[in-house]
Amino acid sequence: MSSAITKNLKTAFFSALLVVAVAYPVLGLKLTTVGIKLEVHNASPAVLWTIAGCAIAMFFWQLFRDQISSAWSHAPKLPAVPSKATNFLTLPSTQRWIILGLVVVALAWPFFGSRGAVDIATLILIYVMLGLGLNIVVGLAGLLDLGYVGFYAVGAYSYALLSHYYGLGFWVCLPIAGLMAAFFGFILGFPVLRLRGDYLAIVTLGFGEIIRILLRNMTELTGGPNGISNIDKPTLFGLSFERKAAEGMQTFHEFFGTAYQSINKVIFLYLIALLLVLVTLFVINRLLRMPIGRAWEALREDEIACRALGMNPTVIKLSAFTLGASFAGFAGSFFAARQGLVTPESFTFIESAIILAIVVLGGMGSQLGVILAAIVMILLPELMREFSEYRMLFFGALMVMMMIWRPQGLLPMQRPHLELKQ
């Protein structure tokens, strides 16, 4: 008993010391420039007292943590979500209804939301599409791809270049951008056929960087670091949403005889993004119930067993890379159209990391999960703008907590229940 107390006393003392050692240099000292010299001052007494208070609190907490935790365990617990409810939430049929409800809300949203809100919603939809696409590669086929942003860049630059050099419109370029990205996915697929896990992750990471650096250095074609600007916005059956239409074109407000409103353009972009997401959802939903979708999952589970059953792993892997990349291509060309400007710096590794985080956070393979996670990942940093420099800290803490308490993701995928006889 006494040795336990001595041990606790020792840990408590060192913990308190650590608090002071970490907090004092970071928060307790202030650097001020006097002329050309830097001077070190103590921070305000309030800050110093807070640090001391924290150290003392830490000391007592460490000293009595056994007693505190046993007292805590007697405290009434929060009512846990019954397992039936979570089961119900993750059922495919429930998810379909939730998705339907979300679609209705999403359709009505732009006509009530503010301009900024609709703009952020459009951004979220882009990430939903990217998340759904990467979900094929990572969640279903189990191939860890850290260079997904490369395909996004290919899609964006496909539209930007075709629009810049050949004056092609968005709707013509959308399928071309998808095909180009799919082609690059196919190209990447070949060298990584034999790789799994960590090795695959490193090669795909390199691939994403290669594309970005290529785009930056092919200055004659891509404009280098300045990128390509003045990319045409999408039109509605030839009707432009600008104030003044280009030659031979009509604008939306002239055609319908209404006054020009800049928010119309934002709403229109939002609705295009929504349409693209819905098409993506539909296609992936069908893919899941097709032989190729099942084969992707089988490949994730056991590649050797796949081969023993006569399935060609090469074809299955390449199809996952190709189809996954094509969705990034669509998202990319829409991104270029929305921004009106593409630069290589829009396609850095952090983008890949965010998309991957959306997939993992949502729950591998789960579509509703991806949508939810995209909303959380994009909206949260926006909402926390007032906390300025602390918001990335909050964000990081949230991710860590998620992975500790819910490593399977927000809404993990449930196996479909198949009826044997119909």
Added chain:
Amino acid sequence: MSRPILEVSGLSMRFGGLLAVNGVNLSVQEKQVVSMIGPNGAGKTTVFNCLTGFYQPTSGSIRLNGEQIEGLPGHKIARKGVVRTFQNVRLFKDMTAVENLLVAQHRHLNTNFLAGLFKTPAFRKSEREAMDYAAHWLEQVNLTEFANRPAGTLAYGQQRRLEIARCMMTRPSILMLDEPAAGLNPRETDDLKALIGVLRDQHNVTVLLIEHDMKLVMSISDHIFVINQGTPLADGTPEQIRDNPDVIKAYLGEA
């Protein structure tokens, strides 16, 4: 006497300095149950891996219905009708039992992208047939009530049966079972014996078996090959093998 469906001659497999399999000859007749036995480390599984294309044999020839198949990749050999199970069960653990059976029918299904996207009648019919076939085999191996359970949560014996059913989904002509009775209790082993009999008699499948359970091997085999330290030791009917002095010596040591 029926004709040989699988003929192996002079099969050798070398891993660096180790000659794991040395000059093995097999001749497997159609619609028979043929066993391969031998002490641990004799090279039985290596022979299996060579036959199914997981290893490229160093030398020797493998003929399936007279056609050379050595050196082909695993999935191509499987498509020719040579399908195997694994010593340690290799199911798609997170997928349900019935999904496991649907995946295995991949090659026999309508895999047209647009057909699946728009659920054409042809696609629906193909999926329906696959489901019926899977349901039929779930019943054969007594797993109907577990159809929607993840395969990884099934009991060991059930997983073994599901793996055999999954092989049958590919409509094989030769089924190769690597120690199918390992870890089964006596009742499950009897069920397995009955199942193998059904496969041979009702589904015209040739079964090639690696097994240590001598009671099972002796009671079910039409022909037995014995391998010891990578080299063929003897072959014949169960009676011939039981009385063969070389086999007794290899298994029990010098008297």
